[in-house]
Amino acid sequence: MATFHHYPFCPQSRFIRLVLGEMGIAPATVEEKPWERSQSLLMINPAGHLPIFVEEQGLAVPGAAVIAEYLDETRGLGLDGRRLLPDHPADRVEVRRLMEWFLVKFFEEVSAYLVTEKIYKRFMKAELGGGPPDMAAIRAGRSNVRYHLQYIGFLIGKRNWLAGPDLTYADLAAAAHLSCVDYLGDVPWEEDETAKAWYARVKSRPSFRALLTDRVPGMAPAAHYEDLDF
Structure with missing residues (x-):
């Protein structure tokens, strides 16, 4: 199984979470604290940035734009009319x-x-x-x-x-x-x-539902955050 390293309120990570949701991909997830740049994080991405998508065989794909391109190249053709990067x-x-x-x-x-x-x-x-x-x-x-x-x-x-x-x-x-x-x-x-x-x-x-359940400890969201008809 692939693994996705992210932080819930890293906006770049949220982009890839939406992409994975739209593509129907459910990797294992590892929550990282981006400001700490842990040794384990630096081992898979020396830049220390999130998000990182790691394939089961060990290939680490770092960065939101790179992950998006990679997922289109490796999974996009199987999505038929749901492909997120057009053909033309x-x-x-x-x-x-x-x-x-x-x-x-x-x-x-x-x-x-x-x-x-x-x-x-x-x-x-x-x-x-x-x-x-x-x-x-x-x-x-x-x-x-x-x-x-x-x-x-x-x-x-x-x-x-x-x-x-x-x-x-x-x-x-x-x-x-x-x-x-x-x-x-x-x-x-x-x-x-x-x-x-x-x-x-x-x-x-x-694909958005999981994002709407995220919470910052000690900080409630804006009142309309979960409201689909806000």
């Missing part, structure tokens, strides 16, 4: 562009700020950077999420899903990152009803 090269470019938008740009401008300051630092030792949240970083994340939400609304105003007519990696990457921010109550859904309706569709998928 131009369509694949658009999915990859939007994957990078959310896995890199959104992460750097929004989710990394908010998850680190509000969640990770609660559990980090002082020598590793733990302590009170940096309110300037939180304000930056809350400000930046607004234009990302507008961009989602713009795309969905022209398409059924973010990258085109079908659900793809682009939707799952965006929803995974937004789900962490939504747990914290920092997504201003009232500012874009189109983006909100798209998120409600993704949130209602069976």
